[in-house]
Amino acid sequence: MTQVSNPVLSGDFRIPFNRIRAEHVEPGIIQALQEAQADIDRLTSDATEPTWDNTVGYLEFIGGRLSEQIAPPTHLVSVSETPELREAYNTVLPEISAFWSSLPLNGSLWERVKAYAESEEAAQLSGVKKRHVQKTVQDFIRAGANLDKEGKKELMALKIELAQLEQRFSEHVLDATAEYELIITDEARLSGVPEAMRKRAGAKAKEQGIAGWLLTLDYPSVEPILKYCDDRKLRREIHTAFVTRCRDGAFDNRPLLARILRLRDRIAELLGYDGFPNYVLEDRMAKTGAQAMSFERDLVKRTHPFWVRDVDELRTAAAQLGIEELSPWDSAYVAEKLRKERYDIDDEILRPYFPLSQVLDGMFEIVRMTFGFSVTELDIEEVWHPDVRYYEIFDESGEKVGAFYTDWFPRKEKRQGAWMNHFITGGPQTKGFAPHLGVICGNFTPPDGNEEALLTHREVETIFHEFGHLLHHCTSRVEIASRAGINVAWDWVELPSQLMENWTWEKEALYLFARHHKTGDALPEQLYERMIAARRFMGGWSQMRQLSLGTVDLELHEELAPQLRTSAANYSEEEVDLVQGDLVMEFGRERFESFVIGPHFAELHILPVFTHLFSGGYAAAYYSYLWSEVLDADVFTRFRQEGIFNRETGQSYVNSILSRGDSAEPGTLFKEFMGRDPDPAALLDRNLGPEPA
Numbered sequence: 001m002t003q004v005s006n007p008v009l010s011g012d013f014r015i016p017f018n019r020i021r022a023e024h025v026e027p028g029i030i031q032a033l034q035e036a037q038a039d040i041d042r043l044t045s046d047a048t049e050p051t052w053d054n055t056v057g058y059l060e061f062i063g064g065r066l067s068e069q070i071a072p073p074t075h076l077v078s079v080s081e082t083p084e085l086r087e088a089y090n091t092v093l094p095e096i097s098a099f100w101s102s103l104p105l106n107g108s109l110w111e112r113v114k115a116y117a118e119s120e121e122a123a124q125l126s127g128v129k130k131r132h133v134q135k136t137v138q139d140f141i142r143a144g145a146n147l148d149k150e151g152k153k154e155l156m157a158l159k160i161e162l163a164q165l166e167q168r169f170s171e172h173v174l175d176a177t178a179e180y181e182l183i184i185t186d187e188a189r190l191s192g193v194p195e196a197m198r199k200r201a202g203a204k205a206k207e208q209g210i211a212g213w214l215l216t217l218d219y220p221s222v223e224p225i226l227k228y229c230d231d232r233k234l235r236r237e238i239h240t241a242f243v244t245r246c247r248d249g250a251f252d253n254r255p256l257l258a259r260i261l262r263l264r265d266r267i268a269e270l271l272g273y274d275g276f277p278n279y280v281l282e283d284r285m286a287k288t289g290a291q292a293m294s295f296e297r298d299l300v301k302r303t304h305p306f307w308v309r310d311v312d313e314l315r316t317a318a319a320q321l322g323i324e325e326l327s328p329w330d331s332a333y334v335a336e337k338l339r340k341e342r343y344d345i346d347d348e349i350l351r352p353y354f355p356l357s358q359v360l361d362g363m364f365e366i367v368r369m370t371f372g373f374s375v376t377e378l379d380i381e382e383v384w385h386p387d388v389r390y391y392e393i394f395d396e397s398g399e400k401v402g403a404f405y406t407d408w409f410p411r412k413e414k415r416q417g418a419w420m421n422h423f424i425t426g427g428p429q430t431k432g433f434a435p436h437l438g439v440i441c442g443n444f445t446p447p448d449g450n451e452e453a454l455l456t457h458r459e460v461e462t463i464f465h466e467f468g469h470l471l472h473h474c475t476s477r478v479e480i481a482s483r484a485g486i487n488v489a490w491d492w493v494e495l496p497s498q499l500m501e502n503w504t505w506e507k508e509a510l511y512l513f514a515r516h517h518k519t520g521d522a523l524p525e526q527l528y529e530r531m532i533a534a535r536r537f538m539g540g541w542s543q544m545r546q547l548s549l550g551t552v553d554l555e556l557h558e559e560l561a562p563q564l565r566t567s568a569a570n571y572s573e574e575e576v577d578l579v580q581g582d583l584v585m586e587f588g589r590e591r592f593e594s595f596v597i598g599p600h601f602a603e604l605h606i607l608p609v610f611t612h613l614f615s616g617g618y619a620a621a622y623y624s625y626l627w628s629e630v631l632d633a634d635v636f637t638r639f640r641q642e643g644i645f646n647r648e649t650g651q652s653y654v655n656s657i658l659s660r661g662d663s664a665e666p667g668t669l670f671k672e673f674m675g676r677d678p679d680p681a682a683l684l685d686r687n688l689g690p691e692p693a
């Protein structure tokens with residue numbers, strides 16, 4: 001009886017978050033996994049002809065149900081982590097991963113899926129079902145289903161080793177960051193640094209019983225020094241410490257660089273791909289490493305004149321500040337001085353105009369006018385914290401298409417940053433339309449006493465961004481959950497989210513909600529003008545930085561990694577990582593050189609601490625940041641031309657992109673809405689403006 005009443009397995013649309021306790025997690029998930037395994041066994045031992053319903057459709061059902069059972073506990077770990085909850089979750093985590101990775105290596109499952117894919121029935125499929133069968137087969141093959149026993153064994157070993165190395169890489173970065181401390185005893189050295197930062201540094205010193213200010217290498221502490229500190233020597237010291245982490249000593253990441261690159265290259269080869277980028281990008285919009293590279297090269301060429309202009313401006317401004325040769329520890333500082341002089345705008349000036357509730361109301365109004373979805377708040381008790389709000393989304397016919405939670409403020413036990421997640425994927429079903437369920441979370445500056453929470457413009461953008469992901473999920477009309485909503489290619493998934501950010505820069509949209517929280521006055525015109533003017537400041541400089549990272553990422557995996565594998569035989573086991581670690585460092589230095597203004601900038605490159613590439617999911621995929629910006633800027637041009645609240649344009653977007661998930665190739669969906677392929681012109685205009693004379 002206890003298992004039946006386990007709230008983890010309630011299956012209710014209104015998930016009983018208020019009743020899920022740490023003690024429910026392990027038994028609940030174990031039961032869910034056993035049920036899923038029993039169903040997989042039933043599927044594979046079925047002796048009848050494979051059909052959609054007993055094979056691919058069944059597999060989809062099993063995976064979908066399990067994902068929905070695991071999602072609530074996973075979410076709770078990210079928003080209200082207690083030691084008990086974390087422990088219960090960690091106990092079952094290996095079993096969850098083991099279940100998912102066992103599927104593609106399950107020979108009889110693969111045989112049956114393949115038999116169905118080759119059947120008469122499958123040949124008759126069309127639309128999303130046809131695509132789903134193709135994608136399922138592709139996923140099996142990509143995960144090693146076609147390898148022989150030896151191959152599967154090697155692949156498994158490579159993946160385990162790679163995961164461990166990536167984990168160690170990021171631990172090294174964390175440890176090297178935590179290890180560093182610099183005590184400042186003379187406050188004059190902190191001249192220029194904002195008060196809030198000084199206070200934090202003072203408090204950190206006090207905590208350790210030291211007089212003075214304690215500087216550390218976590219980014220919120222480094223950034224204000226590099227941007228504002230007038231003491232050039234101190235900037236140099238902090239910058240150097242920051243960028244030379246993990247280059248030697250106990251947390252040296254150089255040997256890991258080489259080993260990680262070699263393993264990835266071998267995985268791609270084992271699975272039959274020409275290089276790691278081709279393997280990673282096969283099921284992305286870019287498709288091949290070559291295409292991602294030509295995207296980078298084209299943008300580099302077009303960004304170059306703007307970069308040259310920005311460099312000139314920085315050098316001139318530096319000279320005026322008495323800095324003769326611009327160094328890596330000067331650029332942020334000089335840029336900040338120049339920005340202040342030109343635009344005199346900062347986060348705090350805008351904050352009073354963006355109270356959270358007004359921002360949300362304005363955003364819901366924009367979505368209603370443009371896309372035809374209305375949002376209503378509902379007071380419910382099944383939440384995990386009193387801050388949590390619950391809303392329902394209806395389309396114009398009054399049908400409830402989805403619901404979502406919001407959770408906006410930081411708590412000690414809550415994960416950092418902002419994110420969207422989904423719990424239930426509904427959509428058109430035999431019994432009618434089933435609503436979707438999702439959540440959006442943030443860590444915004446909390447309200448002060450009785451006051452409302454006031455946001456920066458960047459935070460306003462973040463809310464629009466996450467709500468864009470949520471709409472992608474909640475408005476999906478795809479009948480197969482794994483092809484629905486946000487289950488799309490990585491270089492496509494940020495289009496609906498980033499697109500929403502565009503409205504926060506449009507006057508008509510902003511003026512729907514940007515009013516002073518006390519006086520009710522609209523955002524002053526000249527503040528808006530300054531905000532817009534400052535948007536492109538140093539655009540060439542920062543875009544070139546992004547392009548350098550994206551290019552070197554592809555070059556490392558495409559060019560260097562195979563060379564490392566071939567030449568590895570020339571060294572002894574002990575030598576190889578050490579020697580090749582230096583080769584990777586040198587390769588990085590040489591390749592970054594063409595993107596920077598002096599040898600210092602190239603020498604102090606980011607590779608040994610570049611967790612996106614060496615422990616995150618952005619290996620051979622760093623290009624996707626700019627790629628998806630190209631898409632959203634381009635799509636927004638149609639709204640610009642036809643009216644940013646144009647209901648018809650909005651509906652066309654909903655029909656061709658927002659509600660379509662992964663039911664077709666992203667490129668096809670894009671073309672359906674825009675009538676042509678993506679064009680980077682709109683992004684270049686948004687980030688850089690008219691070409692410098």
Ligand SMILES: [Zn+2]
Pocket residue numbers: 465469494497
């Ligand atoms: Zn996003």
